Amino acid sequence: MWFAGKLISVIELTSSKKNNLLTAAAGLAVGIVNGLLGAGGGMIAVPLLKKLGLSQKQAHANAVAVILPITVLSAALYLIKGYISLTDSFVFIPGGLVGSLIGTYCLKKISPKWLKRIFGGFMVYAGVRLLLR
């Protein structure tokens, strides 16, 4: 997909050294978090991409594109290290694909402020339980 040069946007970075440094540091951080914790690269990638001039919506779309190759490498390394086997995730994928469709649809319908609160609370609860385990 990378060779699709025609897709490269005309929007250029204000290519200062500062931006390059920011890109390198944040890119590294995205990879480290995603590799170390198996998730969470998006929370760094989205703000970075916004800082580089993308809109919120664009930042989310492009963050997925950034994280995809990183995840493929991470998953491959987890496989090589023997933490997982390729079939381990299969049972979850059908539900996941249907869920994505539902989520995308719901996104257009509601602005889930309360949903954020509930899910945030759940994350805190789960985090505390992991910490105290």
Place this chain on the structure above:
Amino acid sequence: MKWVALLAGLFSGIIGAMGLGGGAVLIIYLSLFTDMPQLKAQGVNLLFFIPTAVAAVTVYGIKKQIKWKIVLKVALWGLLGAAVGIYFADLLGGKLTSKLFGGLLVIMGVIEIFSKKGCGRDK
């Protein structure tokens, strides 16, 4: 078990697509509510993410919403970071890594609760 797995996948997909941090859901489920070791749970989540992400990137690509030049730049550094991250996961082991993951969840959860914006991707 199969129904529960289907539901876990479903919720991860919904929450992921809504930009609420779906990546965490499956790991939380596997790590807290099944006996799966932390690093295996993380690995399963990585594998789980790939097909959905391929579908999403394909759609965004066709719509010409992907800024390939920027993506490539960030992703190359990210690949290096991923190798570093996994080196540390290996070094720390599952137990310590799960504490780090727990700490991250608490921080992210608090941010999510107090965030004033609506759904991220909606903007």
